Amino acid sequence: MAILVNRTSRVICQGITGRNGTFHSLACRDYGTNMVGGVTPGKEGDTVDGIPVFNTVWKAAKETGADVSLIFIPAAQAKDPILEAVDAGIRTIVCITEGIPPLDTAAALFIVSQAGCRLIGPNTPGIISPGERCKVGIMPAYIHMPGSVGVISRSGTLTYEVVDQLTKNNVGQSTCMGLGGDPVVGMSFIDALKLFRDDPDTQAVVLIGEIGGSAEEQAAEYIKSEFNKPVAAYVAGRLAPPGKRMGHAGAIISGGSGTAQGKIQALLNAGVIVVENITQVGSVVKELIR
Numbered sequence: 001m002a003i004l005v006n007r008t009s010r011v012i013c014q015g016i017t018g019r020n021g022t023f024h025s026l027a028c029r030d031y032g033t034n035m036v037g038g039v040t041p042g043k044e045g046d047t048v049d050g051i052p053v054f055n056t057v058w059k060a061a062k063e064t065g066a067d068v069s070l071i072f073i074p075a076a077q078a079k080d081p082i083l084e085a086v087d088a089g090i091r092t093i094v095c096i097t098e099g100i101p102p103l104d105t106a107a108a109l110f111i112v113s114q115a116g117c118r119l120i121g122p123n124t125p126g127i128i129s130p131g132e133r134c135k136v137g138i139m140p141a142y143i144h145m146p147g148s149v150g151v152i153s154r155s156g157t158l159t160y161e162v163v164d165q166l167t168k169n170n171v172g173q174s175t176c177m178g179l180g181g182d183p184v185v186g187m188s189f190i191d192a193l194k195l196f197r198d199d200p201d202t203q204a205v206v207l208i209g210e211i212g213g214s215a216e217e218q219a220a221e222y223i224k225s226e227f228n229k230p231v232a233a234y235v236a237g238r239l240a241p242p243g244k245r246m247g248h249a250g251a252i253i254s255g256g257s258g259t260a261q262g263k264i265q266a267l268l269n270a271g272v273i274v275v276e277n278i279t280q281v282g283s284v285v286k287e288l289i290r
Contacts, residue, residue: 001201002129002175003150003192004092004118005068005136012037012060012090014081015072016048023050024072024096024138029051031141032133036064057081057088070126070136071095078122079104086115091212094136095121098182105184112186119186125156125178137178139163147172150196151167152189153208154179154215158236158278162206165282171289174202179215189219193227204289206281207272209263211237216263224270232273232285235260 005011011028015238016038017019026049029035037052039062044055054060069085071078071094078097085093093112112119118129126137131146139156139271141162149171153159156178163176177192179185189207205227209216216235223231227252231275238260264274273288 001199002132002134003195003199003202004177005119005127005129006132006136007032007034007134009068009092009134009136010034010036010064010066011068011070011136012039012066013070013072014039014085014133015071016040016051016053017043017046018072020096020134021072022048025070027141028070028135028137029286033135036066057084057090061088061090066090068092068136069094071097074097075101080109082108082119082290083111086111086117091117093117093119093186094124094126094159095119095186096124096126096138097121098123099204100172100182102182102184106183109184109186118191120177121163121182121185123182124180125159127175127177129175130173139176139178139245143145143167144176145172148174148201148203149289150174150192150199150202150205151176152179152192152196152205154181154210155208155236156181158208161278162208162234162281165279166206166285169282169286171282171286174199183213187243189215189246190222193219193222197229202229204232204285206285207231207233207267209233209235211235211260211263212258214258217266220266220270223267223272230273230288232275232281232288233267234275234278234281235263235267236278
């Protein structure tokens, strides 16, 4: 099984006629994702290699029955497409866009939460369920294989590294999700952990964190009190100096908080196996589920 997306998901792409929207929509479809439409205002009636284009998300959802949206819209305009997806009844929204103003994301998240929808991202590689042949995002599909390990990450590139290691160790994945690297994002580690806890076919979880914020510490508290499956983790940024942003907008040590050491200790206290060298994650998880 999987969480959030599967073979029955009906996916549209907002911004499908842009270069990135077209490229990744077709890559998702080629993987097996049920891409049922796209949205670009003013382009209704066009198609992208057979995928119909609509002017509005509302019409796209009505005509296709879409329940998942993939967003490729420039940062300055990205808030409104998220709200439009919510208004159209889309339940799962995956926003790839990086650098959306935090106030815009916060405003959109309020509406998303009130409507009972889920926002993955922004600044996320997306989500993939290998056993269901469903990919909604930009991750390289060929490194994934079906299995029972869930992956949750704040870093897209580190997700690819870890998934590649898992696959090479013959450890398949149920669902892999990138939470996003912006300072304000939608789904959290805890949100994903709750879904993996209730998925009978997810046997263990890999958590990939980084400096900045308190998401990993919060996840550790949840794991300690309520999560009943094995967890392995890697936290990037051990040598990062305070006040210097490392890669993602949200990866910055501020006011003495958000350090890798603090996150690692919290995870260890929760009984999580913390891997010091990312090149060892695959082999550690293989032993963990054995």
